[in-house]
Amino acid sequence: MSTDFSPAATDAVIERVQRRLADEPGAPDPARLAALVREEAVVISDVDLLDVMRRLRDDSTGAGCLEPLLGGPDVTDVCVNGPDRVYVDRGSGLELSPVTFNSEAEVRRLATRFAAGCGRRLDDAQPYCDGHLTRADGTLLRFHAVLPPTSPAGTCISLRVLRQTTTTLAELEAGGSLSAEAAGALREIVEKRKAFLVVGGTGAGKTTLLSAMLAEVPHHERIVAIEDTLELAPVHPHVVNLTTRGNNAEGVGRISIAELVRQALRMRPDRIVVGEIRGAEVVDLLAALNTGHDGGAGTLHANSIGEVSARLEALAALGGLDRPGLHSQLSAAVDFVIVVKRHPDGRRVVHQIGAVEGNPVTIRVTWEAAP
Structure with a gap:
């Protein structure tokens, strides 16, 4: 059964599930996460369920909506200039991608989570930071972020994909x-x-x-x-x-x-x-x-x-x-x-x-x- 879940409905379900997860100790297993999604969505297809669970995973441990870009084998850089302008470099220079964020708040949350993963501080008192992150597949990311009003266009994130070099x-x-x-x-x-x-x-x-x-x-x-x-x-x-x-x-x-x-x-x-x-x-x-x-x-x-x-x-x-x-x-x-x-x-x-x-x-x- 398909329910044609809209982006707004998906975001609402994700927000409600995240609030419930904040009250539960530890990380939920996939079965518990699926049960929470079904409870909050009431009626949801299996396809939409998987999409919501993927979004929850990316928003908590991955790179959010940037995850599909960073997964490309030829990607060297991803640059975010606010919520609606995301650029990617696949070896021929930066080009505008179809990926966008839902809001400035979503970009800022991602930047703040990246900073915390580097052991750095990113807030109004310290509006920029840099560091390095290790992805689940072992790929390294060099990370930099700047918050408004230092960057008037919105939160800016720059990611360089660093792959270990073994060429002869x-x-x-x-x-x-x-x-x-x-x-x-x-x-x-x-x-x-x-x-x-x-x-x-x-x-x-x-x-x-x-x-x-x-x-x-x-x-x-x-x-x-x-x-x-x-x-x-x-x-x-x-x-x-x-x-x-x-x-x-x-x-x-x-x-x-x-x-x-x-x-x-x-x-x-x-x-x-x-x-x-x-x-x-x-x-x-x-x-x-x-x-x-x-x-x-x-x-x-x-x-x-x-x-x-x-x-x-x-x-x-x-x-x-x-x-x-x-x-x-x-x-x-x-x-x-x-x-x-x-x-x-x-x-x-x-x-x-x-x-x-x-x-x-x-x-x-x-x-x-x-x-």
Whole structure:
């Protein structure tokens, strides 16, 4: 029997069931949940019953109406600009999706639940926050939210889908992301224990390439990989992953990348890798690479080889290292810079390989992809 349950009727049933669940200890089993839905709906078809139960599950433990978008295997980002504008990136840039929320209050509830899941506070006194969440399928989400009136259009949620990267250079070559010549040059960099930085813009494939290169490291070597969120999972038998931690709701407990670099030095690493260099930790990493830890690596947000020096100078200043000091350390610590680019059609390719030379540092392009 079909009852043609309207969206408004579904929302009303869900609200009544949620009020009843708030008075019951523990999480209800599926049979109890189905019984509550049938009691509140009075007459409901099996199809509508399943839809209501799915909505209840998503609203309590999942991502609400964003769940179908996040489940897509090619989705990299989901951005919510208020209740009626939800964008999704499937590899070709952000596009408006048909998904909408029923109200601003629903968006805010979802953002607040995400924040609580990260151990963060999100309310009128603290109208923005960021953190990381783990989905039931093991996928990681990088989460950020801003509440009105800071965002006049309504609650804004930004989600980046982070999938552990296990690609190899051979797979990247087969997929057209790099040529055989470039693959050979990258393997030689790893084999000769040269230190390198992978640079590129947001979503260009920096972590993917770094992971693929780490898979080429001899299996008797120990890699200590430091990241904000666990993404690096190279095809290698001896990788130790360390991840940062933000402050808890009381404002304490933060563990930074810089602190983890210092800890990594005590863990008998053969190679130290920093998933993304974005602050004062560049000073600690360069110091580590200059004290006998050859073959280290990291990623850096820069759009071209020409931007690398200026970007590192700015980050080093955060750690108290002046320009001459940075160039002296960089010249001795890093051997190569590899540039990855993302084309408008979504393809990610290795664009340039450059050798770090001199002091002050210059980066000489040794290989460049054909136009």
